[in-house]
Amino acid sequence: MDTRENIDEVTEPRETTSGLSTRADPLHPGDPRELGDYRILGRLGEGGMGTVFLGRGRDTGLVAVKVIRADVARIPRYRDRFRREAAVARRVARFCTAEVLDVVDPPDGQPYLVTEFVDGPTLARAVANHGPLGSADLERVAVSVAAALTAIHGAGLVHRDLSPSNVLLSPLGARVIDFGLARVTDEAPSGPSGRVTGTPAFMSPEQARGETVTSAADIFSWGGLVIFAGSGRKPFGDGPTSAQLRRVQQADPTLGDLDPALAAVVRAAMRREPARRPTAEELLRRLVRPGDAAQTIVTSPLDILPPRPGPSTSSATSPAAPRTPPTGTVSPRSRPAPAAAASVSSTSGPVPAASAA
Template sequence: MTRDAGRLVVGRYRLLEVLGEGGMGAAWRAVDERIGREVVLKQVKLPSGMDDGTRAAVVARMDREGRAAGTLKHPGIVTVHDQFHDPDGLPWIVMELVRGPSLDRVVKDGGPLPEAEVARIGVGICEALAAAHAAGIVHRDIKPANVLLEGDRVVVTDFGIAAVPGEATLTPYGALLGTPSYMAPEQINDHQATPASDMWSLGATLYYAVEGRPAFAGHTTAALLLAVSRSAPAPTTRAHALRPVLRDLMRRDPARRPTADAAADALRRIAARPAEPTRALDTRAPRPARGTRLKLLSAVVAVAAVIAVPA
């Protein structure tokens, strides 16, 4: 795919470099030569031998991602500039270039984040989800890889499997709609995804950010799905102030999970807390216990007495 670098797409977008690549396509950094703006082009690549029904479903999913994100105007949601089909009938989405890593990459490179920072990031995700939910759109794939961090800005991206009002659910045949570690139990159990499902995924995402590991584990996809659908999250070791928020977000009953607005309020309070002062390291040698001190004192007195005896 890198051999396409330098290619001009639909006479306007010059491909510069691959930002990410998967089995179904790639995201390119590109330049819009008409207005001189750098953008991201999301390109679909379909494997040979794909049947017509699956091909149509993949193309429809990509079209829907453009429409879902394109209807939302919010600083916490990646902006869609354009959408088009190339001469092969494959869809492309033109999005803003967010110059920052994903939350997933930040944790993998630097380890778990402090609670206040996780809470701040959570507020940004909540605000984006509140805008999407108010428009009737459920993201359905909130996860660390779909949260971009550009300075203080938190951006939710990839509405590829978003549920849009009035549209049928479209997915490649046999594909799993979502990412197992971050899917709500009701999604795994084949129930309708709702805004509450996004809130579960938010909880799992924040858990990963503060703990440095997913809330659920399994050696196989089947074992992981079973753990999410039936088990409780692994106990937290780093989350303290965040623990009750994570608990509420990942309640098994969707009706008991907080809304995006309510979760944002709780997270703001945590983010606003002053950082705990760092305790100074005591470099003094530890004082011996009382009994030990008496023995040392006796030894010192005895030595002094020996030294004092004239030769």
């Protein structure tokens, strides 16, 4: 069997950028200097499938160009993954990702994807260079990634690899990138695949077991990402991939010193049972309306159904009226709540601007 077959199914990130994306690393001797209409200026990041370069187009200004490695491009499964990433990324609202500008897929050459250049580091790089985010910045990232997931899931997609290396910190908010492992909801397999894909410490328990993955897995990963951003630590610890996968399935994550209100949302997002996790819309509502009761993010039927009426029924047992959609912005910390657990780790794909490998 070709040893490259599982080249990036479970990978740790290999980032080569410095703090700001605009400081691209120098090109290597074998790197392209031009690709089609784009002049290649430097390297932004590298991952299992290829390399992301900083480029400049004749009419587009700065761009990020993700070039698939020649040996990987020869494997049909990875060629299909590249095509799926390009198609899926175009379905996502532009505000929450790096917009796809061009897709080149020559039959006998290396395919590449050109996206908008996002001038900012990944969350992984920002934390590595400057430490955990302060509380206000942490809330901004938590809200913007939850908003991105709302758009992604609303487009009928599941990302399946939400991690700090796949979130870019743009000056206008966080962007979620790298849709190479994403699935269209109605195309998801109907049963367990047995294949573990993604970033170990950010996987949901069902993902770590190789079971069917739904949008609830992205919610679990969101919780781990928030913990990492606020603490700089992986909630399930370091170590070999096998150990991380075991802890994701069996251990309780460590929340660190998150604000109690944010910790309560993270704890709900990281429930072991997928059906009991909040949706992305519910996450966003709770984050922008911190005064709402905790029940607003409970999705299990056992938790949301009103009690059965007894011999005498009072207004306290009536179902609550539906809540109006959120219209506010992130409030400072004036919140309730307990603390709890979550998860974090590295990623599979290039790092800074554009979709990762």
